[in-house]
Amino acid sequence: MSQTEHLLKTLPNDIGGLPADRIERIDHELEPWEKRCHALADVLDFHKIISTEEKRRGVESLGAELIGKLTYYERWVVAFANILFQKGILTPEELAKKMDEVERRQAE
Amino acid sequence: MDDHDHSHPHPAAADEAPPGYYEIMETAIRELLIEKKLIAPGEIRRQIEVLDSRTPALGAKVVARAWVDPGFRARLLTNGRAACEELGISFYDDTQLIVLENTDKVHNLIVCTLCSCYPRPVLGLPPDWYKARPYRARAVREPRKVLSEFGTEIPEDVEIRVSDSTAIQRYLVLPQRPAGTEDFTEEQLAAMVTRDAMIGVVKVNLEHRIDS
Numbered sequence: 001m002s003q004t005e006h007l008l009k010t011l012p013n014d015i016g017g018l019p020a021d022r023i024e025r026i027d028h029e030l031e032p033w034e035k036r037c038h039a040l041a042d043v044l045d046f047h048k049i050i051s052t053e054e055k056r057r058g059v060e061s062l063g064a065e066l067i068g069k070l071t072y073y074e075r076w077v078v079a080f081a082n083i084l085f086q087k088g089i090l091t092p093e094e095l096a097k098k099m100d101e102v103e104r105r106q107a108e
Numbered sequence: 109m110d111d112h113d114h115s116h117p118h119p120a121a122a123d124e125a126p127p128g129y130y131e132i133m134e135t136a137i138r139e140l141l142i143e144k145k146l147i148a149p150g151e152i153r154r155q156i157e158v159l160d161s162r163t164p165a166l167g168a169k170v171v172a173r174a175w176v177d178p179g180f181r182a183r184l185l186t187n188g189r190a191a192c193e194e195l196g197i198s199f200y201d202d203t204q205l206i207v208l209e210n211t212d213k214v215h216n217l218i219v220c221t222l223c224s225c226y227p228r229p230v231l232g233l234p235p236d237w238y239k240a241r242p243y244r245a246r247a248v249r250e251p252r253k254v255l256s257e258f259g260t261e262i263p264e265d266v267e268i269r270v271s272d273s274t275a276i277q278r279y280l281v282l283p284q285r286p287a288g289t290e291d292f293t294e295e296q297l298a299a300m301v302t303r304d305a306m307i308g309v310v311k312v313n314l315e316h317r318i319d320s
Contacts, residue, residue, distance in 0.1 A: 016221025016272065020245035023257045027235040033131040038233065039155035040138055043147050045201065052201075052275040056223050072224070072239055074130040080137055090140055098136035106127055106135075 012064040013056070034073040041076060050083050058083045158200055162232040166197050167280060168301035170230060172294045174207075175285045185209060188280060192230055199229045202276055208269070209282045210308070215262050217255070217270045217308035218279040219247040225273035227280045231303060238307065248272060258309040281308040288314060 030038070044050040050058070058079030059067065067075060084090040127135070141147045170192055174181040184191035188205030199205075205227055208216035220226065221244050226234040237243050246254050251268045255261070262268055271279045283305045289297060304310045 013222050015241060015245045016219075016247075017249045018245045020242040023237060023242045023246070023254060024240075025235075025258075026237050026240065030233070031131075033127070033134055035156055035159065036138070036152060037134050039152045039159060040134065042155050042159075042201065043151045046151075047147060049141075049146060052225075056275060059223070070130075072236075073134075077130050077134045077137065081133060084137065089144070089146070090137070094140060095133070095136055098140050099132050102132050102135045102139070103127075106132070 011060050012067045013060050037073045037077055054083060055079055162228060164231050164303035167230040167306045168298040171282060171301045172298035174282055175297055176294050197230055203278045205278050205280060207280050207282050210284045214267050214269055216281045217247060217251050219270060220273040221248055225275060225278060227278040230280060260310050281306050283312045286313055
């Protein structure tokens with residue numbers, strides 16, 4: 001199989017069966033914002049705003065480089081933003097403004 | 109300008125780092141969705157309480173009941189979700205649950221190769237290693253080697269079955285009841301059942317017993 005054929009057939013998340021490192025039994029207590037992010041994912045799924053599978057595809061569409069560099073919940077939150085833009089529920093501009101507002105408020 | 113009057117915000121204390129870019133994004137998305145009345149303010153908090161209430165102790169209760177009650181065991185293997193609901197464990201999502209029974213001939217292992225799907229209503233949130241590349245990539249290709257890295261050696265004549273979870277289809281392993289536990293109460297049995305045994309990466313053994 002040529003290198004490009006492999007890239008065509010497997011997306012970044014589709015790693016089942018690939019060679020990988022030894023298993024390290026890592027774990028961590030979720031940060032409060034990570035837990036909020038998880039709860040947000042569940043609530044978005046309950047309301048059929050973003051389903052679990054849409055979220056997974058949203059992470060997939062971030063591309064291999066970003067998926068490799070972001071942490072687990074960072075990928076989720078960026079996927080939420082992109083999907084909400086695509087669905088016309090939020091605009092990039094209103095999210096940018098709200099993020100500025102949140103940052104100013106939390107710096108006080 | 110007064111030397112003591114800082115026009116810039118004070119940096120947060122060292123032990124209280126300022127929120128990062130992605131945390132700010134999470135807060136902003138949540139607040140915008142609340143402002144648009146697409147989600148209600150209390151929903152996130154209530155869901156955090158639900159998440160906090162889900163631990164492997166629930167799965168252990170299901171396993172112990174299946175070990176002592178053949179009728180329940182049969183119902184659990186027929187419809188995992190309905191049998192868990194019978195024990196008062198609610199499923200807060202649309203997922204179905206298939207319970208996979210370990211026997212002298214078959215050892216089951218669960219994985220989510222694409223992401224991190226996991227039987228959260230009965231086990232809580234998955235450990236990081238379950239979501240990490242090495243386990244996801246290798247569990248389906250070389251399960252015996254993966255199991256040996258967890259200290260679990262499965263005899264060659266025992267078949268290993270690996271089940272790959274999806275967004276709507278989740279799995280739970282029903283481990284084998286260890287020998288020598290015939291006199292144990294249901295609570296004593298449940299105390300031996302670990303999260304990793306219900307993922308299938310370890311067996312239940314008497315050393316896991318939590319003496320009260």
